Amino acid sequence: DVLLDIDCQGAAQLKKNLGNGVFIFILPPNLDELEKRLVDRKTDSADVVNKRIENARKEIPEARWYDYIVVNDNFDFALLELKAILMAETCRTRVALSPLQDVFEF
Numbered sequence: 001d002v003l004l005d006i007d008c009q010g011a012a013q014l015k016k017n018l019g020n021g022v023f024i025f026i027l028p029p030n031l032d033e034l035e036k037r038l039v040d041r042k043t044d045s046a047d048v049v050n051k052r053i054e055n056a057r058k059e060i061p062e063a064r065w066y067d068y069i070v071v072n073d074n075f076d077f078a079l080l081e082l083k084a085i086l087m088a089e090t091c092r093t094r095v096a097l098s099p100l101q102d103v104f105e106f
Contacts, residue, residue: 015065
């Protein structure tokens with residue numbers, strides 16, 4: 001499994017070119033909370049924070065074409081959701097049957 005942290009443009013290119021990925025959009029609970037988190041980190045200037053908020057406003061509507069959406073309101077719960085998605089995806093028929101085809105006839 002490969003996990004990439006990429007923007008919507010990069011994800012769209014991957015989906016177009018690969019087609020078989022699993023796309024998960026991680027949302028903040030709301031834009032105010034996103035701004036608070038960015039400011040509290042104290043790693044970016046106010047201009048950078050504002051730009052990131054504007055980018056989020058543009059990218060959030062793109063979540064509709066992702067396979068899953070996880071709202072990062074509570075980190076522990078969001079992590080559980082991500083783990084559940086990964087587990088569910090490994091149990092998909094096309095994935096689970098692949099290594100078993102040499103053992104069983106399907």
